[in-house]
Amino acid sequence: xxxxxxxxxxxxxxxxxxxxxxxxxxxxxxxxxxxxxxxxxxxxxxxxxxxxxxxxxxxxxxxxxxxxxxxxxxxxxxxxxxxxxxxxxxxxxxxxxxxxxxxxxxxxxxxxxxxxxxxxxxxxxxxxxxxxxxxxxxxxxxxxxxxxxxxxxxxxxxxxxxxxxxxxxxxxxxxxxxxxxxxxxxxxxxxxxxxxxxxxxxxxxxxxxxxxxxxxxxxxxxxxxxxxxxxxxxxxxxxxxxxxxxxxxxxxxxxxxxxxxxxxxxxxxxxxxxxxxxxxxxxxxxxxxxxxxxxxxxxxxxxxxxxxxxxxxxxxxxxxxxx
Amino acid sequence: xxxxxxxxxxxxxxxxxxxxxxxxxxxxxxxxxxxxxxxxxxxxxxxxxxxxxxxxxxxxxxxxxxxxxxxxxxxxxxxxxxxxxxxxxxxxxxxxxxxxxxxxxxxxxxxxxxxxxxxxxxxxxxxxxxxxxxxxxxxxxxxxxxxxxxxxxxxxxxxxxxxxxxxxxxxxxxxxxxxxxxxxxxxxxxxxxxxxxxxxxxxxxxxxxxxxxxxxxxxxxxxxxxxxxxxxxxxxxxxxxxxxxxxxxxx
Numbered sequence: 142x143x144x145x146x147x148x149x150x151x152x153x154x155x156x157x158x159x160x161x162x163x164x165x166x167x168x169x170x171x172x173x174x175x176x177x178x179x180x181x182x183x184x185x186x187x188x189x190x191x192x193x194x195x196x197x198x199x200x201x202x203x204x205x206x207x208x209x210x211x212x213x214x215x216x217x218x219x220x221x222x223x224x225x226x227x228x229x230x231x232x233x234x235x236x237x238x239x240x241x242x243x244x245x246x247x248x249x250x251x252x253x254x255x256x257x258x259x260x261x262x263x264x265x266x267x268x269x270x271x272x273x274x275x276x277x278x279x280x281x282x283x284x285x286x287x288x289x290x291x292x293x294x295x296x297x298x299x300x301x302x303x304x305x306x307x308x309x310x311x312x313x314x315x316x317x318x319x320x321x322x323x324x325x326x327x328x329x330x331x332x333x334x335x336x337x338x339x340x341x342x343x344x345x346x347x348x349x350x351x352x353x354x355x356x357x358x359x360x361x362x363x364x365x366x367x368x369x370x371x372x373x374x375x376x377x378x379x380x381x382x383x384x385x386x387x388x389x390x391x392x393x394x395x396x397x398x399x400x401x402x403x404x405x406x407x408x409x410x411x412x413x414x415x416x417x418x419x420x421x422x423x424x425x426x427x428x429x430x431x432x433x434x435x436x437x438x439x440x441x442x443x444x445x446x447x448x449x450x451x452x453x454x455x456x457x458x459x460x461x462x463x464x
Numbered sequence: 465x466x467x468x469x470x471x472x473x474x475x476x477x478x479x480x481x482x483x484x485x486x487x488x489x490x491x492x493x494x495x496x497x498x499x500x501x502x503x504x505x506x507x508x509x510x511x512x513x514x515x516x517x518x519x520x521x522x523x524x525x526x527x528x529x530x531x532x533x534x535x536x537x538x539x540x541x542x543x544x545x546x547x548x549x550x551x552x553x554x555x556x557x558x559x560x561x562x563x564x565x566x567x568x569x570x571x572x573x574x575x576x577x578x579x580x581x582x583x584x585x586x587x588x589x590x591x592x593x594x595x596x597x598x599x600x601x602x603x604x605x606x607x608x609x610x611x612x613x614x615x616x617x618x619x620x621x622x623x624x625x626x627x628x629x630x631x632x633x634x635x636x637x638x639x640x641x642x643x644x645x646x647x648x649x650x651x652x653x654x655x656x657x658x659x660x661x662x663x664x665x666x667x668x669x670x671x672x673x674x675x676x677x678x679x680x681x682x683x684x685x686x687x688x689x690x691x692x693x694x695x696x697x698x699x700x701x702x703x704x705x706x707x708x709x710x711x712x713x714x715x
Contacts, residue, residue: 192601196562200602204556204567204568207506207574210578236549
């Protein structure tokens with residue numbers, strides 16, 4: 142079943158507007174594409190658009206937050222991170238203000254709009270800011286729970302949503318537990334671990350099915366929080382399976398792959414492969430075709446899983462030879 | 465302070481000293497014993513590099529011990545090179561130019577939302593700072609939302625980092641520019657205490673639009689060795705210069 146992040150976000154904004162009666166949304170002339178327009182219709186006094194002025198928007202959000210008001214700034218990932226980077230760093234993160242940056246359009250799955258609108262650096266950019274929490278939702282089903290968790294967390298949070306429609310993984314939103322800093326295990330397995338953010342989580346589930354047909358049991362983790370990363374889950378995967386594949390619709394540098402590699406190198410190095418945008422820009426095109434063209438697919442995850450297993454085997458053989 | 469720190473911006477601090485003196489002694493509703501009072505007026509030093517002047521005003525008002533001024537920019541001190549919100553009396557973190565007025569707009573909107581009708585917000589900008597595009601985004605925002613509790617004070621000392629504002633990036637006609645964006649614009653002598661107080665009074669009487677006070681000032685005001693010396697923008701005084709400055713100021 143396909144779901145739509147946009148609709149899910151609109152519903153989540155309304156629900157949070159009801160739950161948190163002082164919650165404010167600031168945006169920069171993208172109320173339709175972020176669906177914050179639905180919040181505006183219900184809570185006009187708590188909605189502020191400052192026009193096409195993202196740097197100013199973040200500053201306005203920061204100023205409001207100094208009054209103890211929880212503030213959401215929502216925009217496309219490109220215009221929530223790259224354009225107002227310095228405002229996010231100096232006005233929000235450094236003073237640790239309660240501003241939640243809710244970004245739509247993360248990754249090349251943005252599709253037809255092309256490179257200027259496809260943020261493939263946003264996770265890396267936000268992750269590099271001290272004290273910033275970085276969350277990425279896997280499917281429309283967990284948008285509300287993720288937004289609630291972000292609002293309830295003290296301090297700045299970056300929440301990333303894809304644009305394209307995607308398979309629903311979480312069908313029962315009521316049962317969902319979304320804990321910042323905790324990965325969600327979607328499938329158990331002891332041969333290899335597939336860990337992902339965003340739309341790639343569903344690709345990992347598909348890949349795990351294919352691998353199972355070849356008698357390879359893959360564990361699948363929906364990482365959810367790139368920062369703070371669930372190091373316990375990453376290290377458990379490193380110890381209990383033979384290697385790791387990370388998958389993300391993001392550049393291969395500084396995102397999920399980078400975060401996981403840092404933890405592995407410091408603690409328990411195992412073979413690891415990445416499925417990501419391989420340090421190139423995207424292009425215009427239909428989302429599904431782009432994902433295929435840039436190898437952000439279950440098929441690529443399967444290939445990388447086999448590479449990991451191969452490397453693991455070679456490593457064991459090498460260890461045996463040395464000893 | 466900048467002599468002790470051996471870094472910082474003495475000239476740009478002195479040009480706003482009189483403005484800060486009037487603000488903190490006469491205009492702003494604040495209480496050093498209750499620095500987080502939600503009903504206080506807010507002051508934003510958007511030209512954050514003039515922090516020494518702000519810190520002197522805050523110390524004078526009793527927000528922290530004056531001895532902290534000897535540890536400006538030092539690793540064991542309270543006072544960062546540019547103002548940050550963790551320092552008592554500082555309402556917004558600044559330093560990177562162009563940020564403060566947006567924050568001021570957010571504060572004025574927040575005060576309106578929380579029905580704190582008495583809260584006023586003062587933002588001090590540099591004239592060179594008005595090169596920044598974000599300033600004009602915020603200028604539009606303040607007028608659009610009719611933020612009459614917001615007062616911007618532009619320290620028109622006519623110099624910026626690399627030289628005279630007229631040479632680097634001409635700002636004129638600066639008052640009419642703000643006025644054309646929908647602001648109530650005033651121009652005063654930024655070292656005349658009565659004119660500063662009068663302009664702030666005038667701002668209070670204007671409804672439905674924000675006020676900007678273009679304060680004509682002298683960079684390094686009161687200190688002869690600094691006046692009209694753009695090359696000293698980011699230059700701490702030598703011991704000799706410090707002595708001559710103290711003499712000029714009658715300290």
